Amino acid sequence: MLIRSRRGYEIPEHQVTPEALVLNRRALLGAGAALLPTAFSPPALAQSATAAPPLPEAQRNPRYVPGRDITAEREATTYNNFYEFGSTKSISRDAARMPLRPWTIKVDGMVGKPREFDIDELIRLMPIEERVYRLRCVEGWSMVVPWTGFPLAELVKLVEPTSSARFIVFRSAALPAVMPGLRQSWYPWPHTEGCSLAEATNDMSFLAVGNYGKPLQGANGAPIRVLFPWKYGFKSGKSIVRITFSDRQPATFWNTIQPSEYGFWANVNPEVPHPRWSQASERVLGTGDRVPTQLFNGYGEFVADLYTHLQRERLWA
Ligand SMILES: Nc1nc2c(c(=O)[nH]1)N[C@H]1C(S)=C(S)[C@@H](COP(=O)(O)O)O[C@H]1N2
Ligand SMILES: [Mo]
Numbered sequence: 001m002l003i004r005s006r007r008g009y010e011i012p013e014h015q016v017t018p019e020a021l022v023l024n025r026r027a028l029l030g031a032g033a034a035l036l037p038t039a040f041s042p043p044a045l046a047q048s049a050t051a052a053p054p055l056p057e058a059q060r061n062p063r064y065v066p067g068r069d070i071t072a073e074r075e076a077t078t079y080n081n082f083y084e085f086g087s088t089k090s091i092s093r094d095a096a097r098m099p100l101r102p103w104t105i106k107v108d109g110m111v112g113k114p115r116e117f118d119i120d121e122l123i124r125l126m127p128i129e130e131r132v133y134r135l136r137c138v139e140g141w142s143m144v145v146p147w148t149g150f151p152l153a154e155l156v157k158l159v160e161p162t163s164s165a166r167f168i169v170f171r172s173a174a175l176p177a178v179m180p181g182l183r184q185s186w187y188p189w190p191h192t193e194g195c196s197l198a199e200a201t202n203d204m205s206f207l208a209v210g211n212y213g214k215p216l217q218g219a220n221g222a223p224i225r226v227l228f229p230w231k232y233g234f235k236s237g238k239s240i241v242r243i244t245f246s247d248r249q250p251a252t253f254w255n256t257i258q259p260s261e262y263g264f265w266a267n268v269n270p271e272v273p274h275p276r277w278s279q280a281s282e283r284v285l286g287t288g289d290r291v292p293t294q295l296f297n298g299y300g301e302f303v304a305d306l307y308t309h310l311q312r313e314r315l316w317a
Contacts, residue, residue: 049101050099050100050101051100051101052100052101052119052215052216052222052223053120053215054214054215055123055128055148055209055210055213055214055215056123056128057128058128058129058130058148058210058213059129059130060129060130060131060132060146061129061130061131063203064131064132064133064204064299064302065132066132066133066134066144067134067298068134068144068284068291069144069287070132070144070145070146071143071144071145071284071285071286072286073211073212075143075285075286076143076145076211076212076220076285077092077211077212077217077219077220078090078092078219079285080092080095080219080220081137081139081233081234082095082181082218082219082221082238083181083184083187083191084172084173084174084175084179084181084182084189084191084239085179085180085181085219086180086181087181087184091219092217092218092219094178094180094218095217095218095219095222096217096218096219097178097218098173098175098178098179098218098222098239099175099178100119100215100218100222100223101119101120101223102118102119103118103119103223103224103241104116104117104118104119104241105117105119105122105224105240105241105242105243106241106242106243107155107159107242107243107244107245108242108243108244108245109165109169109244109245109246110161110162110164110165110245110246110247111159111160111161111162111165111245112159112160112161112162113158113159113160114159115158115159119209119223119224122155122224123209125158126149126150126154126155126207127150127151127154128148128149128150128209129148129149129150130146130147130148130213131146131147131149131206132144132145132146132147133145133147133206133227133229134229134297134298135227135229135233135236136229136232136233136268136282136293136297137232137233137234138232138233138234138262138266138274138279138317140277140279140281140282140283141282141283141284141285142282142283142284142285142291142293143284143285143286145211145212146211146212146213147206147208147210147211147227148208148209148210148211148213149206149207149208149209149210149224149227150206150207150209151203151205151206151207152200152201152205152206152207152226153200153201153202153203153205155207155243156168156197156200156201159245161197161245162245164247165197165245165246165247166196166197166246166247166248166249167194167195167196167197167245167246167247167248167249167250168194168195168196168197168200168243168244168245168246169192169193169194169243169244169246169250169252170192170193170194170226170237170240170242170243171190171191171192171237171240171241171242171243171244172190172191172192172193172221172237172238172239172240172241173190173239173240173241174189174190174191187253187257188251188253188256188257191237191238191253192237192250192251192252192253193226193234193235193236193237193252193253194249194250194252194264195228195235196249196306197245198306199228199303199306202302202303202306203302204228204229204230204299204302204303205226205227205228206226206227206229207224207225207226207227207240208220208221208224208225208226208227209223209224218239220238221236221237221238221239221240222238222239223239224239224240225237225238225239225240226240229297229299230267230268230296230297230299230300230302230303231265231266231267231268231297232262232266232267232268232317234253234254234262234266235266249264252264260275261274261275261276261317262317263314263315263316263317264314265307265310265313265314265315265316265317266316266317267296267303267307267315267316267317268293268294268295268296268297268316268317269293269295269296269315269316269317270292270293270294270295271295272316272317274317279293279317280292280293281293
């Protein structure tokens with residue numbers, strides 16, 4: 001989890017293909033369109049069948065103030081942890097090959113209304129907004145990203161958890177044809193992460209379908225990923241295909257690999273060091289700044305209440 005972070009940081013210009021394609025396409029559809037020969041048919045320019053359509057308009061939620069500059073889009077979209085694509089930070093180009101449509105999210109387990117959602121149907125059903133959140137990786141770097149999506153609580157409401165449901169598990173896609181990391185067979189694929197039902201219904205828990213005003217790119221967990229900004233980033237599962245409600249605390253990816261280093265709750269705490277490094281401060285991506293890490297990543301006023309009855313649990317990574 002801590003490995004090779006420095007080298008992966010520098011990504012060659014030519015790897016930023018998806019953005020360049022998007023811009024070209026905009027230019028064609030916009031001012032350039034008038035110059036196209038009349039025989040040119042717009043459907044030829046339409047999104048490929050596996051790409052995401054544009055997102056609906058989203059208002060920024062003023063409740064969650066980042067207190068820091070937003071990280072440059074290029075940093076946040078090209079410096080990633082996504083082990084399905086390999087254990088370096090430079091996976092954005094490979095991840096751009098992930099087919100994003102059709103995409104189905106199955107919601108099952110202890111719910112009154114189990115259901116399979118087509119991703120675009122889900123986006124239409126949900127109240128879409130923008131949230132600017134800090135994200136703190138357990139490795140000691142952080143970023144600030146505007147995410148487009150909806151509160152996880154809204155999805156929870158829709159499927160009506162039964163009275164025995166206590167936990168939720170998020171399963172990520174495992175697509176061997178495009179994910180070379182899956183060949184690293186010692187990892188417990190598919191990637192799963194989890195939270196309690198109480199955490200899931202906290203307003204901060206967010207399902208993101210976009211960032212920087214655009215549909216998510218593969219590297220950031222397209223087409224849908226979860227965010228718990230008061231926890232270390234490894235809790236925020238990417239490219240989710242299944243959400244299962246349960247009465248038991250689920251086994252999760254990093255906790256299974258190395259339980260002594262990565263707990264289930266994994267709340268950010270500067271005073272609880274990782275066994276191999278301090279968590280007192282963090283490197284802010286794209287700026288070179290080192291800033292003090294905050295308890296609950298600075299979101300204690302919104303989430304600390306979730307843990308008052310869990311003081312005997314290992315709450316801090
Ligand atoms: N499926 C999956 N989800 C994942 C990971 C992963 O390897 N696979 N890495 C996690 C880690 S360690 C972090 S820090 C965040 C990084 O999110 P970002 O690349 O969008 O910054 O994603 C998390 N979600
Ligand atoms: Mo991370």
